[in-house]
Amino acid sequence: MVVWTDFERTAIQDIFSKIDYAVVGQAAFSRCLIVYPWTKRYFGGFGNLYNAAAITSNPRVASHGKVIMEALEKAVKDMDNIKATYAELSALHSEKLQVDPDNFMLLGHCLTIVVASQLGKAFTPEVHAAFQKFLAVVVSSLRKQYY
Amino acid sequence: MVKWTELERSTVKAIWEKIDIDEIGSQIWARVLIVYPWTERYFGSFGDLFTITAILKNDKVAAHGRMVLKALDKAVNNMDNMKRTYADLSRLHFQKLEVDPDSFRLLADCITITIACKFKSALSPQSQAIWQKFISAVVDAMSSQYR
Numbered sequence: 001m002v003v004w005t006d007f008e009r010t011a012i013q014d015i016f017s018k019i020d021y022a023v024v025g026q027a028a029f030s031r032c033l034i035v036y037p038w039t040k041r042y043f044g045g046f047g048n049l050y051n052a053a054a055i056t057s058n059p060r061v062a063s064h065g066k067v068i069m070e071a072l073e074k075a076v077k078d079m080d081n082i083k084a085t086y087a088e089l090s091a092l093h094s095e096k097l098q099v100d101p102d103n104f105m106l107l108g109h110c111l112t113i114v115v116a117s118q119l120g121k122a123f124t125p126e127v128h129a130a131f132q133k134f135l136a137v138v139v140s141s142l143r144k145q146y147y
Numbered sequence: 148m149v150k151w152t153e154l155e156r157s158t159v160k161a162i163w164e165k166i167d168i169d170e171i172g173s174q175i176w177a178r179v180l181i182v183y184p185w186t187e188r189y190f191g192s193f194g195d196l197f198t199i200t201a202i203l204k205n206d207k208v209a210a211h212g213r214m215v216l217k218a219l220d221k222a223v224n225n226m227d228n229m230k231r232t233y234a235d236l237s238r239l240h241f242q243k244l245e246v247d248p249d250s251f252r253l254l255a256d257c258i259t260i261t262i263a264c265k266f267k268s269a270l271s272p273q274s275q276a277i278w279q280k281f282i283s284a285v286v287d288a289m290s291s292q293y294r
Contacts, residue, residue: 027272035276052273109256113275116263123264125174125181126199132182 011130025065031110083141090145108135158277168216176212178257229288237292248290255282
């Protein structure tokens with residue numbers, strides 16, 4: 001089981017209390033589609049994703065970004081049970097959506113960049129390390145049901 | 148050979164021009180050692196790396212970060228010849244320093260995140276995509292002499 005220090009718990013909860021899910025979710029998800037364009041293949045039903053401008057203004061991208069942040073919030077609220085929290089989501093991504101699990105960390109990286117750009121200096125190396133650990137646990141839990 | 152558009156060349160140069168090597172250099176290296184602590188194994192001679200505070204205050208860490216960024220300057224000025232530019236450095240890291248090439252990607256991520264902290268929303272999704280392409284090419288060039 002993952003062991004969290006008090007600093008790590010506080011840092012993660014602090015980040016999530018400061019960010020606007022709609023803004024950060026849209027920014028991180030659209031960055032993922034722009035910076036790692038092969039990820040668009042999973043979103044054929046989202047309409048126009050042909051260029052960065054289209055992606056940035058696409059309302060389905062924005063709402064899906066918010067959905068992702070709301071799902072992450074579940075992990076933040078129950079940091080000692082992330083594997084159980086994501087069991088169904090993991091099965092969904094594996095069996096129904098057939099998402100290559102390597103993509104989870106690409107989105108994680110984009111989310112880190114957006115959070116870093118929002119927090120600026122407050123995203124210290126220590127806070128960055130805590131966030132990286134949180135994302136690694138989330139990704140690992142999402143990978144659990146893949147076999 | 149990597150192909151660069153005019154926009155990509157000018158974006159990389161524009162980002163690079165805004166980077167203060169002294170300021171950013173010291174931060175990137177501290178981030179690598181703090182966020183990915185196993186990288187400390189390469190720096191036995193750097194003295195006290197036992198705590199985050201020690202890493203953040205360590206002069207050798209800061210100096211090494213600045214040295215790495217100065218080497219990155221060569222890539223910015225030789226975007227069409229990165230493999231040749233970094234052949235000697237790559238061989239050094241492989242044969243003499245015995246550095247795991249995965250570490251280059253970790254460092255690349257920390258550089259990008261440090262830039263995001265500094266530039267905030269000025270690092271647009273398009274700029275991030277271009278910077279990612281550039282830094283991936285650097286990582287490839289640094290890995291090129293590993294056999």
